[in-house]
Amino acid sequence: MLQNRVYDSADAARNCATGDIVLVEDRQTGLVSNAAFRPELMVYDANYDNEQGLSPQFRRHLEDVAERITARLGAQNLIEVGCGKGTFLEMLLERGVEVTGFDATYTGHNPRVIKRLFEPGIIRQSATGLILRHVLEHVPNPVDFLFQLKNANGGQGLIYIEVPCFDWICERRAWFDVFYEHVNYFRLSDFTRLFGRIIDSGRFFGDQYLYVVADLSTLREPVFNPADAVAFPDNFLASLSAGASPASQPVCVWGGASKGVIFSLLRQRAGYAVDVVIDVNPAKQGRYLPGTGLFVHSPATGLASLPPGSPIYVMNSNYLEEIKAMSNHQYHYIGIDQ
Numbered sequence: 484m485l486q487n488r489v490y491d492s493a494d495a496a497r498n499c500a501t502g503d504i505v506l507v508e509d510r511q512t513g514l515v516s517n518a519a520f521r522p523e524l525m526v527y528d529a530n531y532d533n534e535q536g537l538s539p540q541f542r543r544h545l546e547d548v549a550e551r552i553t554a555r556l557g558a559q560n561l562i563e564v565g566c567g568k569g570t571f572l573e574m575l576l577e578r579g580v581e582v583t584g585f586d587a588t589y590t591g592h593n594p595r596v597i598k599r600l601f602e603p604g605i606i607r608q609s610a611t612g613l614i615l616r617h618v619l620e621h622v623p624n625p626v627d628f629l630f631q632l633k634n635a636n637g638g639q640g641l642i643y644i645e646v647p648c649f650d651w652i653c654e655r656r657a658w659f660d661v662f663y664e665h666v667n668y669f670r671l672s673d674f675t676r677l678f679g680r681i682i683d684s685g686r687f688f689g690d691q692y693l694y695v696v697a698d699l700s701t702l703r704e705p706v707f708n709p710a711d712a713v714a715f716p717d718n719f720l721a722s723l724s725a726g727a728s729p730a731s732q733p734v735c736v737w738g739g740a741s742k743g744v745i746f747s748l749l750r751q752r753a754g755y756a757v758d759v760v761i762d763v764n765p766a767k768q769g770r771y772l773p774g775t776g777l778f779v780h781s782p783a784t785g786l787a788s789l790p791p792g793s794p795i796y797v798m799n800s801n802y803l804e805e806i807k808a809m810s811n812h813q814y815h816y817i818g819i820d821q
Contacts, residue, residue, distance in 0.1 A: 603634050
């Protein structure tokens with residue numbers, strides 16, 4: 484249920500909480516969600532870690548996002564809703580952006596972050612713009628949530644929304660990108676039904692993410708369009724058993740976050756075990772992944788156990804060249820999303 488939670492023992496990791504995923508398209512709104520999602524069971528604690536900013540490639544993505552936001556929302560009187568550990572907020576502050584963060588689970592000490600939910604009455608004047616990065620996919624009833632944000636901001640302002648792209652997941656048959664944590668799966672067309680006025684929108688980060696800058700005052704209830712129904716592929720799991728390696732070669736997964744957890748688990752269930760997991764995040768190293776109980780290595784210790792030429796499954800091809808350089812181009816690299 485929490486693929487970004489890490490555990491202190493293999494047994495605890497294998498006995499983690501689990502749940503079902505049943506993706507449905509609502510025939511009233513056209514939105515896609517997990518009908519089996521149980522929000523009351525989602526408990527985020529100090530063992531949950533979804534930090535991506537340690538990668539230079541992802542930092543470049545965040546810089547791109549910051550430029551888009553300041554170009555469209557400006558650099559004054561902004562609010563980041565669900566700022567997490569504050570990595571992106573700190574980047575904005577370094578750029579001179581006047582931004583306040585809201586997140587009830589924030590554990591840092593930056594006075595610009597308020598450890599509460601963003602709700603009506605919490606601010607004296609409306610913000611010029613709201614930032615909502617990788618939050619909406621986690622929220623049950625996302626339309627209600629957006630209306631709550633609109634009301635909290637006095638019914639006005641611009642909003643920047645960034646979420647995974649469900650069209651990309653379908654196009655690439657990316658079965659490793661469907662997570663219990665993500666109750667919602669969005670397409671760009673969903674936001675044209677949600678907002679009467681969109682200032683900017685598109686896909687980036689190798690088309691894996693989509694972004695929208697919209698006018699909050701034009702938020703509306705979305706209406707399903709039969710001509711825009713989701714084209715979900717029949718062969719969605721076709722690549723699950725592809726690329727099996729000889730038994731003599733250890734198999735490595737590089738990336739112990741969401742994709743790596745699901746990839747390793749479903750491959751294991753299909754009879755293709757993973758031997759080594761590598762992640763650059765020190766908070767994950769020395770811990771165990773949920774479901775499989777696989778130990779997470781640092782690049783140094785993980786690569787030391789791999790003979791040259793061993794297959795390394797790269798969980799996100801955006802990091803492929805970065806990983807090749809870190810491992811001296813000595814292995815057989817497989818981008819799972821290519």
